[in-house]
Amino acid sequence: MTHAIRTVLWFNGRGREAADFYCGLIPNSAVTSAYGADNPDGPDGTTHFEVIDFTLNGVPYEILDAGPMFPLSECVSVMIETPDQAETDRLWDALIEGGGSHGPCGWLKDRFGLSWQVVPEAALRLMTSPDRAKAARALAAVMQMGKIDLATVEAAAA
Numbered sequence: 001m002t003h004a005i006r007t008v009l010w011f012n013g014r015g016r017e018a019a020d021f022y023c024g025l026i027p028n029s030a031v032t033s034a035y036g037a038d039n040p041d042g043p044d045g046t047t048h049f050e051v052i053d054f055t056l057n058g059v060p061y062e063i064l065d066a067g068p069m070f071p072l073s074e075c076v077s078v079m080i081e082t083p084d085q086a087e088t089d090r091l092w093d094a095l096i097e098g099g100g101s102h103g104p105c106g107w108l109k110d111r112f113g114l115s116w117q118v119v120p121e122a123a124l125r126l127m128t129s130p131d132r133a134k135a136a137r138a139l140a141a142v143m144q145m146g147k148i149d150l151a152t153v154e155a156a157a158a
Helices: 017-025 085-098 121-127 132-143 149-155
Strands: 007-011 030-039 048-054 058-063 078-082 107-109 115-120
Touching: 017 058, 017 085, 017 107, 078 085, 078 121, 078 132, 085 107, 085 115, 085 149, 115 121, 121 132, 121 149, 132 149
Parallel strands: 007 058, 078 115
Antiparallel strands: 030 048, 048 058, 107 115
């Protein structure tokens, strides 16, 4: 038997806008379904929720846009391995645009409050190198950065 598994992200408004933004930013991504309801019997008399199913590069996610009970935090992040510095820069800049914020070591928070890690594949390879000294130098370089600069990581590892 196969089990469908997806990460569910709780949003407090703008869930559909976020899903559309993420799907437009990352290739091979799409909103696959959305449904919702207004519940006049909710605690405030006007409870609304919406469920948005989508994929990011084929990986399934779901946004449950259902109010302020559970705010997003850095406890959950989406990691993107990028093929090169140009794609790292493109995604980083797009994700922080409009109210996002820089974080340490390749982390950022987008304008919706979702945390992301944008990491070049080559930096990951260097940080996990079987040459433990090289890996330590690469990791030490990344720990000093916000957005990861691959050339700096490569120079440190060498």
